[in-house]
Amino acid sequence: MKPLDDAYENGAYIAGAETYPPKWEKAAARFRDSLGARAExxxxxxxxDRQVFDFFNAKGTSKGSLIFVHGGYWKAFDQTYWSHLGAxxxxxxxxVAMPGYDLCPQVRISEITKQIASAVAKIADRTSGPIALAGHSAGGHLVSRMMDPAILPEAVRRRITRIASISPVADLAPLLETSMNDILGLxxxxxxxxxxxxxAPPQEAEVKIWVGADERPAFLEQATAQAKAWGSEQTISPQKHHFDVIEALEDPNSDMVRYLTGQ
Structure with a gap:
């Protein structure tokens, strides 16, 4: 083990952690099936092959587009596990659009950032109106990186109105002291x-940080680091851990969804 392995280990501190991925996968499949032709x-x-996105069409004229980017430490999962979070x-x-991306060690994290920028630009091309971004864990890092002027074209960046960075990894330096860096290659x-x-803190979009109160101390510290560096509001969700803090995206009346959709 390396010095910070335990600090960034989520599953060992979540009861029934091994049951979550299969539950996500089944809920996502049911959700896609329920949409029929509205799910592209x-x-x-x-x-x-992994540079694809799923697009779920709103009923009638869309008010905007939410792009959700999944986590998994840049080395696990794809977009098909999370469809139900678009509810x-x-x-x-x-x-709602959900892009996949190539995983480490086949690519570096900086290349994944570029892939998500390509996905956001492609989704912007097929949509009109405002764009909101939400990302979880590594996905929180990736959606936040979209506000770097060197990453995304200005015309696309200016359409992004709000970002929800959920349990983000804001400072990647500690990951150098973890065994997972054998895969990440940082x-x-x-x-x-x-x-x-x-x-530099983004000027174009509003950013809010979410993190579960029951998350590992390292993730509470990471969320606070982004909030402080960017001058962003932070919400600590009571009785939520790293695997269930994202469930708020399923509820149209949650503070997270109301924020993202401008309600």
Missing amino acids: LSLSYGSG GALASGWS DAVEARAESLIAM
Whole structure:
């Protein structure tokens, strides 16, 4: 083990952690099936098999588009596990897009950032109106990176109105001291370049940080680090841990969905 392995281990501190991925996968499949033709699946935004997004169309004229980017420490999962998290925004009259991306160690984190930028630009091309971004864990890092002027074209960036960074990894330097870096392949230069705390706070979009009160101390510290660096509001969700803090996205009346959809 390396010095910070335990600090960034979530599953060992969540009761029934092993049951969550299969539950997510089944709930996501049921949700996609319930949408019928409104669910457009595996739309390409790049050259790789994982460079695709699922798009869930709002009923009638869409009020905007929510793009959700999943977590998994940049090395696990794809977009198909999370479809049900679009329920809240869809019920609020918004369309929802969920991109996948290549995983470490096949690519570096900086390349994943570029892939998500390509996905956001592609989704922007097929939509009109405001865009909101939400991301969980590594996804919180990725959606926040979209506000770097060097990452996303200005015309697209200016359409992004709100970002929910959920349990984000804002400072990648500590990951150098974890065994997972054998897969991530981070060095000090990339860790600094990809860290949210090293970015200038965005001017175009409002950003709010969410984190569960029952998360590992390292994730509470990471969320606070982004909030302080960016001057953003932070919400600590009571009795929520790293795996269930995202469930608020299913509820159109949750503070998270109401924020993202401008209610």
